Amino acid sequence: MPLWSPSASADSRLARATDGAVRVLTGADTHALHQLLEKDLAANVTVTAAVRQRGTAERGKGRDGALLLGIDNDGASTGGQLASACWVGSNIIPVGADAESAELYGAAARALRRRVSSIYGRADAVLSLFEATGWGNHREVRAEQPLMTITGGPQITPLQGVRRSRIEEFPAVERACAAMFAEELGFSPYDHGASQYRARIRGLIKAGHSLVAVDPETRQITFKAEFGAVTDEVIQIQGVWVNPDWRGQGLAAPGMAAVVERGLQLAPMVSLYVNSWNTAAIRAYERVGFQRDGTYATVLF
Known part of the structure; x- marks a missing residue:
């Protein structure tokens, strides 16, 4: 997996890699993000806790600050209710993503060129996202982990x-x-x-x-x-x-x-x-x- 590079902004990288389908969320998306997270409380608890602690969907500070990616229901680059999201920090965690949107987040992660320690979450989304990254230096894939409540x-x-x-x-x-x-x-x-x-x-x-x-x-x-x-x-x-x-x-x-x-x-x-x-x-x-x-x-x- 290549390292993050400051040679181009995250927004422009995402636009090229996903034909504008994936964007970086901003503070204006906070309410919509909370609504999305609440649809699957058990699976999304890690991202929910992090977003509530930060108080915003805005990207974190610094070159390595965590950011949230999103895909809108209407396909527009701004506004609209979020169809899915993806946390990208030291870990990558898809939120409400189906296989198709997970592939887009994988392409986005590849374009962002950030080093991460893991990708985890609902299995179908994680496996589709990982495959789309093309990353080959992983230690292990644990494809089936029962989520229990x-x-x-x-x-x-x-x-x-x-x-x-x-x-x-x-x-x-x-x-x-x-x-x-x-x-x-x-x-x-x-x-x-x-x-x-x-x-x-x-x-x-x-x-x-x-x-x-x-x-x-x-x-x-x-x-x-x-x-x-x-x-x-x-x-x-x-x-x-x-x-x-x-x-x-x-x-x-x-x-x-x-x-x-x-x-x-x-x-x-x-x-x-x-x-x-x-x-x-x-x-x-x-x-x-x-x-x-x-x-x-x-x-x-």
């Missing part, structure tokens, strides 16, 4: 002792998060920037979105998870991990029940996505009460 209380007894992690526990939480990341993705989280990764973990702890269970004797973290994206409507869980020394003791499902219980205090729906081959995790989530809500896909770079 729960809106009621857990169906099993939650694990006692699951609580918010504390800032003084940062070193232990960081080790657990890094271990989970490397085990799950096959490479170190520090490959994409150690300072950014540590800042992300600190931010989760300070926000109360990092949850742990700690063994009272060894003080080791036995179970952990995070709320990776938080809105008033949906919480998305990420980073579920059981310490290898405590695996096989039935912590995963009760631990997740405790996480769901806390998540439902913040929003009426809790969601997550999981690799299709991780049947043990899927069974644990189903025991808690999660139900499938379609399929995600992730392309890792």
Whole structure:
């Protein structure tokens, strides 16, 4: 994947690559973008959280600031209700895109020449978008990841002792998060920037979105998870991990029940996505009460 180049504006690159079908959203598109995001709350929670935090659909500041792309229902270059959108930052996330519009976003991403760490979201859109980019330096394509949601209380007894992690526990939480990341993705989280990764973990702890269970004797973290994206409507869980020394003791499902219980205090729906081959995790989530809500896909770079 080539690097971003400042030799031409994003708008002119997009116009040439997509025959004017895709444009960069502006602050004037914020309301229409929120309406689009609300059509699929579980799938769009990451982008929804980011846009609400920013308060606008306007592109981010700086050369590498995240931007939002859009395609209008009427095909016009300005105005009109948005038919679909696409977040382009360190990750690419299509929003409400069918296969045809996803291909246009893939052409747009290729033209923008930005380095990203992943493409993820609803599977059909992600896979069409990725194919259209023509990028060949990816690490892995995870084409089937069940998206799962729960809106009621857990169906099993939650694990006692699951609580918010504390800032003084940062070193232990960081080790657990890094271990989970490397085990799950096959490479170190520090490959994409150690300072950014540590800042992300600190931010989760300070926000109360990092949850742990700690063994009272060894003080080791036995179970952990995070709320990776938080809105008033949906919480998305990420980073579920059981310490290898405590695996096989039935912590995963009760631990997740405790996480769901806390998540439902913040929003009426809790969601997550999981690799299709991780049947043990899927069974644990189903025991808690999660139900499938379609399929995600992730392309890792």
